[in-house]
Amino acid sequence: xxxxxxSPKPQNHQSLVFKSAIVSRLLLLALILLWRSxxxxxxxxxxxxxxxxxxxxxxxHSPEEKLLWPSMASAIESSIVWDGVYFVRSARCGYxxxxxxxxxxxxxxCISSLSRxxxxxxxxxxxxxxxxxxxxxxINNIAFVFAAAYFYWLSVTILKDREAAFRASILFCFNPxxxxxxxxxxxxxxxxxxxxGLYHLVSGxxxxxxxxxxxxxxxRSNGILNAGYICFQxxxxxxxxxxxxKIFLTMQVLVSGALRCLCIFAPFxxxxxxxxxxxxxxxxxxxxxxxxxxxxxxxxxYIQSHYWGVGFLRYFQFKQLPNFxxxxxxxxxxxxxxxxxxKSKPEKFFSLGFxxxxxxxxxxxxxxxxxxxxRSNVTKTKGKSSSxxxxxxxxxxxxxxxxxEVPSEQSESYAEIGYLSVCVLPFIxxxxxxxxxxxxxxxxxxxxxxxxxxxxxxxxxxxxxKSPVGRRWVYMIWAYSxxxxxxxxxxxxxxxxxx
Numbered sequence: 001x002x003x004x005x006x007s008p009k010p011q012n013h014q015s016l017v018f019k020s021a022i023v024s025r026l027l028l029l030a031l032i033l034l035w036r037s038x039x040x041x042x043x044x045x046x047x048x049x050x051x052x053x054x055x056x057x058x059x060x061h062s063p064e065e066k067l068l069w070p071s072m073a074s075a076i077e078s079s080i081v082w083d084g085v086y087f088v089r090s091a092r093c094g095y096x097x098x099x100x101x102x103x104x105x106x107x108x109x110c111i112s113s114l115s116r117x118x119x120x121x122x123x124x125x126x127x128x129x130x131x132x133x134x135x136x137x138x139i140n141n142i143a144f145v146f147a148a149a150y151f152y153w154l155s156v157t158i159l160k161d162r163e164a165a166f167r168a169s170i171l172f173c174f175n176p177x178x179x180x181x182x183x184x185x186x187x188x189x190x191x192x193x194x195x196x197g198l199y200h201l202v203s204g205x206x207x208x209x210x211x212x213x214x215x216x217x218x219x220r221s222n223g224i225l226n227a228g229y230i231c232f233q234x235x236x237x238x239x240x241x242x243x244x245x246k247i248f249l250t251m252q253v254l255v256s257g258a259l260r261c262l263c264i265f266a267p268f269x270x271x272x273x274x275x276x277x278x279x280x281x282x283x284x285x286x287x288x289x290x291x292x293x294x295x296x297x298x299x300x301x302y303i304q305s306h307y308w309g310v311g312f313l314r315y316f317q318f319k320q321l322p323n324f325x326x327x328x329x330x331x332x333x334x335x336x337x338x339x340x341x342x343k344s345k346p347e348k349f350f351s352l353g354f355x356x357x358x359x360x361x362x363x364x365x366x367x368x369x370x371x372x373x374x375r376s377n378v379t380k381t382k383g384k385s386s387s388x389x390x391x392x393x394x395x396x397x398x399x400x401x402x403x404x405e406v407p408s409e410q411s412e413s414y415a416e417i418g419y420l421s422v423c424v425l426p427f428i429x430x431x432x433x434x435x436x437x438x439x440x441x442x443x444x445x446x447x448x449x450x451x452x453x454x455x456x457x458x459x460x461x462x463x464x465x466k467s468p469v470g471r472r473w474v475y476m477i478w479a480y481s482x483x484x485x486x487x488x489x490x491x492x493x494x495x496x497x498x499x
């Protein structure tokens with residue numbers, strides 16, 4: 001990944017990322033089929049299909065149905081493992097049990113919709129549950145391809161370096177948690193909505209960004225943390241408006257930020273209210289579940305704590321050491337990215353960006369400047385200068401490698417582009433919070449997929465590849481990704497535990 005004469009032209013990057021995303025999904029699906037054919041699954045209960053508790057489902061179970069392609073039906077149903085069992089069950093039967101509410105409804109809704117429309121003619125051929133499983137695979141693999149495209153566009157917008165954006169995007173296509181993006185899990189939908197939402201946010205399109213970020217909270221619970229980007233933007237824009245002594249603009253920024261944050265929280269909170277209505281409403285107090293009587297009855301928190309033992313330091317046990325080792329590569333990469341940024345730009349990091357220069361803030365005007373008119377002028381003004389910086393930036397790497405210098409992103413004259421620019425700061429802060437949560441609160445092995453949609457990890461890896469010892473980092477990063485792709489597809493697809 002060190003720049004060379006054979007590097008693809010910038011105009012080809014987008015199509016190459018799109019093709020790489022497709023190839024990576026085909027590779028994962030091929031590995032799943034290979035390992036399933038070579039090995040017997042640890043848990044053989046995957047094909048079992050109990051009847052729905054409710055008789056009002058539109059897809060009733062019929063044990064006597066005759067299928068035209070039973071072998072394909074069996075293959076698809078046996079591949080529905082781990083969390084996929086809950087997602088497919090919820091798509092077919094709704095939320096029947098308390099613990100099923102831990103699996104948020106966006107993916108089940110998409111699976112149910114696709115199975116009743118596009119794939120409905122396949123029901124007599126492979127059966128209802130297999131159609132639901134097939135719908136899940138199709139949705140997630142297509143969603144990942146578009147998530148990769150959005151990742152490249154976001155990376156170009158933030159880094160302002162097409163080569164670095166391209167390297168990072170290819171790494172994302174073959175990330176260590178790839179097996180979950182090609183299985184019936186919510187990672188692909190979350191990545192599409194969160195990365196796509198962030199791209200539209202930094203592009204100034206709030207009307208698209210806010211709904212995307214809100215829906216990401218219906219895919220995964222950590223989607224509500226995307227409101228942190230709105231808070232970062234509101235904080236800096238309010239400060240800018242106060243310095244300019246514009247009271248009305250200050251109030252406008254604060255109200256707008258609060259409303260957008262509420263919109264992002266709303267879908268997740270609505271689902272919690274739905275769970276409360278189903279599980280608590282109309283029950284006698286002595287028959288209510290404990291969480292129903294809490295002052296703030298959050299079903300999701302109760303499920304995570306009661307059924308899976310999630311809580312602060314609750315996973316810090318000697319027997320969990322292998323799981324900490326399994327998560328150590330992704331956590332080490334996350335920690336290294338934070339430390340590198342903090343050591344290189346301490347004044348920006350520890351001041352949360354308030355001490356960044358005016359020139360640096362103008363490079364990400366959407367985060368720092370509240371006045372759209374002034375922001376557009378800044379954008380036009382910086383267009384020529386940023387393109388000149390990018391041109392110079394692309395001319396320097398070979399000379400730097402010969403001299404053993406630090407990558408040009410570290411040069412003050414290139415502060416507007418690359419991993420160390422102030423544009424990356426909100427993403428750094430977001431990753432720091434996620435990494436701390438994964439290490440101290442969650443089942444730590446989940447960190448690999450929990451952090452896998454964070455752009456910073458791939459931007460930092462791309463930055464390392466450009467360093468004087470870049471070749472060593474290239475081998476280490478790709479070896480890590482390849483090992484986890486192979487190990488994950490082997491273990492996960494055969495119902496063995498993996499993150």
